[in-house]
Amino acid sequence: MPFTSVNAIVIDPQTPSTIYAGLRRYTDISGGAGGVYKSTDGGVTWSDFSTGLPRVVHALAINPQNPNTLYAGTADGVYKTTNGGTSWSAVNTGLPFRSIFRSIINAIVVDPQAPDVLYAASEEGKIFKSTNAGNNWTTVYTPSVAGQVNSLYALVLDPENPETIYAGGHPGSILKSTDSGATWNTVNTDSLPNTIVRSLAINPQASTMLYAGTHAGVYRSMDAGANWDVRNEGINTFYVEELAIDPQTPSTLYAAGRKIGVFKSTDGGLNWRPVTAGLNLDFPVEALEVAPSLPTTVYLGNGLGVYKSTDAGTTWSQVNSGFPAGPDVYSLAVHPQNADIVYAGTQVGTTKIGKVFKTTDGGANWVETSTGIFLRSFIPVRALAIDPQAPDTVYAVVGKWVYKSTDAAASWNIMNNGLELPGSSITALVVDPQTSGTLYVATTEAGIQKSTNGGISWSPVNTGFPNDPVFGISVFDLAINPQVPSTLFAATNKGVYRSSNGGASWSELNDGLVLRRNKRHVVRLAINPQSPNIVYAGTLYNGIFVLQDSAAPPELRIYLPLVLRSP
Structure with a gap:
């Protein structure tokens, strides 16, 4: 699908055959798709569920207790649906303007224990919080150095203690809050190189273990971000943009980057091997998601649309029926x-x-x-x-x-x-x-x-x-x-x-x-x-x-x- 790019994928935690893909036009002048597409048959067919949305979607998040409620981070703020994507509306009160548009939202997370609590990270390096399901937002973090590049690309919540939040971006420091976003501190001053952090993942069974996908490869922390060690053995690139963890077997990880496809580790990141059979490697991977109830099923989004693996990454096939073939x-x-x-x-x-x-x-x-x-x-x-x-x-x-x-x-x-x-x-x-x-x-x-x-x-x-x-x-x-x-x-x-x-x-x-x-x-x-x-x-x-x-x-x-x- 050279006419569009899939930026984000979320899977319904209660009905894993239901998947949402956040799209953007592959180039500024393409006539391709954008918005959100939805599949209810595990990616076999897709339909446009973009009514009310802008055409560039950077992030998606789903309410785990009520999966018909989703949030989209877009080039013009945050949008919300309460009917499984049938219609969307802006929920931007309190978000600052960037020129004539709202902030570009690159990441959104939902508190799994209190799903009316949301966090959003922006291209300008700010973090916003809502305590009423997106109706209002407050700024809980602003970069200390104005005028330099400050972009945040990743947000994760500790699943065992959701008051603990991590954020990563550019410059390469990882931010951490242990009080629901009230205060933030950097946690990797010495052991993580000064590079771009594109993705973060937490071990759902041992939440002090984190992984960071960076432009210097994969790094792991065993102590909630205080110290990091490199985990690149077998990966042939430093540009790791996406990470995903098997929720049932957290020692199994997937990493994806620029024109390398997907790598897999089954030993907590000590060793990696490529799992690219069926993938087109000419397009960078923009989204990577493991089905929580059936972790042998993995979805990937790139400039050709959506790929699916049903054998834990061993083989991949495109699942794009219903996507438009635009000029x-x-x-x-x-x-x-x-x-x-x-x-x-x-x-x-x-x-x-x-x-x-x-x-x-x-x-x-x-x-x-x-x-x-x-x-x-x-x-x-x-x-x-x-x-x-x-x-x-x-x-x-x-x-x-x-x-x-x-x-x-x-x-x-x-x-x-x-x-x-x-x-x-x-x-x-x-x-x-x-x-x-x-x-x-x-x-x-x-x-x-x-x-x-x-x-x-x-x-x-x-x-x-x-x-x-x-x-x-x-x-x-x-x-x-x-x-x-x-x-x-x-x-x-x-x-x-x-x-x-x-x-x-x-x-x-x-x-x-x-x-x-x-x-x-x-x-x-x-x-x-x-x-x-x-x-x-x-x-x-x-x-x-x-x-x-x-x-x-x-x-x-x-x-x-x-x-x-x-x-």
Whole structure:
């Protein structure tokens, strides 16, 4: 299931054939599933139980005394269902806002003895507590050092003494509370390396024994977290992201990580062996759960959906019937006068053929509208644009070809006359909002091409761009000033360039755009439509910059490190 990723799995403790999976889209632009899916037959078939939920679910927790009550940690706070997932509602009173959304919740635990008591851990490193089943929350832990990376990924309660709680994340210290969250202390200052703690597990029969899955492998504590020793013999990675313990035989553990599948230990973590038969190892494991009443049954979630083992991990098989097989969506265009009309540029099927889809009811139903487009495998519909003066006119980019429809995508014609792109492909297309028929395309090696007659003919407009002898002129995105459309901005591998004469000439606009690795690699641009002097630039290595105007002093440039991409 490359179109979605399973982040969390919980099993009904009273009816173990009932399973819930928390999903998120595998990539930000995919058209795949999200929310929560439910199976009542041990994972053979699944149904969407996401009504009321956001589409990104990071964590799930179930009330052990009333399993119809579940909680979901999402990218917008906590959601709750009291009817087995049929409907969900937000329970966020007291949770702080993060921008326009609530806190990202990465972990939730329910007190097994007093199930109205909940704890939630956030991406910002805070811990919240509710004593009334999520109706209200209070903050019980805030990181002591503001401004550094503080993220919590794991929460566990001592099953014998639920007043004792452990939390782990980044930085790598493990937090412990022995008074129901009133106070917290770190418990591993000397014996656990300073790394990222992704998961925690407690021996249900001897709760002073804990395991930590970290980016330095598996560690075990025999004394409630006071001391830790490494338990990596046989594991071929340090990046352990998930841990699960057999509740009936707690010396049996499972560990999972990045592109390694699952390892199993039957001696309390002293030795490990791989148990990966049937697994696709190209996707990191995001969830791992042992059925409490039948521990030979283990479930795993990753970027391909849900896998199940009925022989304690010896073999695995996918159990994804009922999950949607959504397309990869690369581009969208919304009708300027009717928000229910949307076009989607996609790549679909096992051969990844680029196609256009259209909805006229706000996404409730989609139909393919690719007639006239030469369908090619592994070449998506990279860009879509609507002529705002004539909204039935739509343009689509497939590889190095531009297609045009004048009947709202019922049919398409190729419009490449004069568009000479040897070895290059088109990355973006924009339409002049005031002059119907004036178009610009950005290319990977041939710079920018312009048409003034609706794509009938094209000519290069590259004066002022540096021409790399190896890579040519690489332009990744274009933005046009909606109020003065003769002003354009181009995102290139050399930074941002601006034209104030409809592309006739370009000048560098990089003052304050920070170099990293000797590059100013800008990949995305956006203009404030009401204040078009404000331009945002998304970079490959340095995050996001905002330009108030070309003469803005350095203090007006804003850098947002949370959007850094790995090289």
